[in-house]
Amino acid sequence: MITGELKNKIDKIWETFWTGGITNPLTVIEQFTYLLFIKGLDEVETTKENEAVLLGFDYEGIFPKDKQYIRWSKFKNLEASKMYEIVSKEVFPFIKNLHGNKDSAYTKYMSDAIFVIPTPQILSKIVDGIDNIPMKDRDTKGDLYEYLLSKVATAGTNGQFRTPRHIIKMMVELMKPTPEDIIVDPAAGSAGFLVAAGEYLRNNHSDLFLVQGLKEHFNNTMFYGFDTDRTMLRIGAMNMMLHGVENPNIQYRDSLSEQNTDKDKYTLILANPPFKGSLDYDVVSADLLKVAKTKKTELLFLSLFIRMLKVGGRCACIVPDGVLFGSSKAHKAIRKEIIENHKLEAIISMPSGVFKPYAGVSTAIIIFTKTGAGGTDNVWFYDMKADGYSLDDKRNPIDDDDIPDIINRFNNLEGEMDRKRTDQSFFVPVDEIKDNDYDLSINRYKEIEYEEVEYEEPSVILGKIKEIEDEIIKGIEELEGMI
Known part of the structure; x- marks a missing residue:
C-alpha cells in the first residue's frame, strides 16, 4: 500500500x-x-x-x-x-x-x-x-495510481467503483496468466486488471521478452480493454504504457451492445463489471439475451464473457452476491449455463467491506472455464473473512488476511477434497448444486458448529440470585443508617 x-x-x-x-x-x-x-x-x-x-x-x-x-x-x-x-x-x-x-x-x-x-x-x-x-x-507507480483514483469522490459513473489493487492482484495470481494468453477486461476503467496481469508476466515469465514473437505479442496483441468513459480510456492507455506495454488495445466500446462483435477471441477475462441496474433490451446485443433474457448488467456481462472466450478460455470476475442466489428466471439461467455447459471451478465469497468506502455491497469472485461441453464436477467454495484491511470505511491495514491462504489452497485443490463443510473452504458436488436450484451462495452449503453450553441447575442459579439480592438489601439498609 x-x-x-x-x-x-x-x-x-x-x-x-x-x-x-x-x-x-x-x-x-x-x-x-x-x-x-x-x-x-x-x-x-x-x-x-x-x-x-x-x-x-x-x-x-x-x-x-x-x-x-x-x-x-x-x-x-x-x-x-x-x-x-x-x-x-x-x-x-x-x-x-x-x-x-x-x-x-x-x-x-x-x-x-x-x-x-x-x-x-x-x-x-x-x-x-x-x-x-x-x-x-x-510498484510505486501502481500505488500512486491507486491513490490518485481513490481520490475520485464519487463511486464512478454508472455505478462503477474501483477494485482494490490487492483484490486485483489476488485474482491475477489465481489465474496465472501465461505469455501466450490474450487477455481482456470488457469494463476496463483505468486498466487495473490488465496492468496487474502484465506485472505478473514480468515477474514470473521474464524470459518472454527474449523471444521476439512473445515480446511482440505482449506489446501489441495481448491486452484488450473496453470502456465508455473517454477520460478513463485515456488514463487506462497511459497507465498501460507507463507500465511498459507499448501499444495496448484500449478502445471506446459499449461491451454489451451490438457494436461489440467479439466472439471466441480471448483466452483470459479478468473483470469487475459495473452493477448499474437495468438496461433497455434494445441497447443490448441480441445474442446475449438468448442465454438469459434480462436487463441486469451483472447477468448480461456473464453471458458476454462466455461468448468472448475461446473454448478453453478462463474467466475470473467479481459479481454481486445476488448473482449467486437470485431466484429470477434469468439468474437461474445464467448459473445453469455456466454449470451445465461449461466448467465452474470456484466461488470465493468476499466480505461486504471490501469495496468500502465506495460501496458496501457483498460480492464474490466466480471462476470458470469455457468448454461448451460441460465439465463441472466439484465446485470449490471459500469463505473470505478478512483481506488484510479493516472492513469499515477507514480500511486500515490489519494482520488478518485470508488472501495468501486462498491462493495457496486454490493452487493445491487436490488437498481440499477432505475438507468439511464447517471449514473455511470446501468442495460441493455439482449434483448437490443442481438439487439446490443452481444456488451458489456459500451459506447454502456451509455448516456451522454450535458448541454445547452447560448451565448450572436452576436451583443453584436461584440460590446465587438470592445471595446477590440479600447483599443489595444489606447495602441499602447501611445507606439508610447513614442518613
Whole structure:
C-alpha cells in the first residue's frame, strides 16, 4: 500500500491543482497523468541511452535531436513562464502525436486531450512536486495510481467503483496468466486488471521478452480493454504504457451492445463489471439475451464473457452476491449455463467491506472455464473473512488476511477434497448444486458448529440470585443508617 510520505507528496500536488481552480477529480488525475507520463518518457529514454553507451551501439531516441529541451530533465529547471510556454506549446503537442499509428489507443484518446493547467506558477509547483516522486519502481507507480483514483469522490459513473489493487492482484495470481494468453477486461476503467496481469508476466515469465514473437505479442496483441468513459480510456492507455506495454488495445466500446462483435477471441477475462441496474433490451446485443433474457448488467456481462472466450478460455470476475442466489428466471439461467455447459471451478465469497468506502455491497469472485461441453464436477467454495484491511470505511491495514491462504489452497485443490463443510473452504458436488436450484451462495452449503453450553441447575442459579439480592438489601439498609 501507499506510504505516508508518498501520500503527503500527492496530497500537496492535488492541493496545488485545487488552488489553481482545477477541482474535478478526474480532470486532476488526467493532468497529473500527462505530467507523470512526460516524466516517465524521459526516464525511459535516459535508461535506454545509458544502455546504448554501455553496449557501444547507436540509439535513436523518441525525442528529436533538435528538441532535447522538451525532455522533463531539461525543462524542469527552467523559469516558470519559459517552462509553461515549452510544456503547453511543444511538450503537450509532442505527446499527443507520439504514436504515428493513427489507430493506436494512445493516439485515439490523446487526440482530444486538453492541457488545462492555468498559470506558469501552478505548473512550476506541480512539476517540482512530481519531480520528487520516485517513479522507477513499478510498484510505486501502481500505488500512486491507486491513490490518485481513490481520490475520485464519487463511486464512478454508472455505478462503477474501483477494485482494490490487492483484490486485483489476488485474482491475477489465481489465474496465472501465461505469455501466450490474450487477455481482456470488457469494463476496463483505468486498466487495473490488465496492468496487474502484465506485472505478473514480468515477474514470473521474464524470459518472454527474449523471444521476439512473445515480446511482440505482449506489446501489441495481448491486452484488450473496453470502456465508455473517454477520460478513463485515456488514463487506462497511459497507465498501460507507463507500465511498459507499448501499444495496448484500449478502445471506446459499449461491451454489451451490438457494436461489440467479439466472439471466441480471448483466452483470459479478468473483470469487475459495473452493477448499474437495468438496461433497455434494445441497447443490448441480441445474442446475449438468448442465454438469459434480462436487463441486469451483472447477468448480461456473464453471458458476454462466455461468448468472448475461446473454448478453453478462463474467466475470473467479481459479481454481486445476488448473482449467486437470485431466484429470477434469468439468474437461474445464467448459473445453469455456466454449470451445465461449461466448467465452474470456484466461488470465493468476499466480505461486504471490501469495496468500502465506495460501496458496501457483498460480492464474490466466480471462476470458470469455457468448454461448451460441460465439465463441472466439484465446485470449490471459500469463505473470505478478512483481506488484510479493516472492513469499515477507514480500511486500515490489519494482520488478518485470508488472501495468501486462498491462493495457496486454490493452487493445491487436490488437498481440499477432505475438507468439511464447517471449514473455511470446501468442495460441493455439482449434483448437490443442481438439487439446490443452481444456488451458489456459500451459506447454502456451509455448516456451522454450535458448541454445547452447560448451565448450572436452576436451583443453584436461584440460590446465587438470592445471595446477590440479600447483599443489595444489606447495602441499602447501611445507606439508610447513614442518613
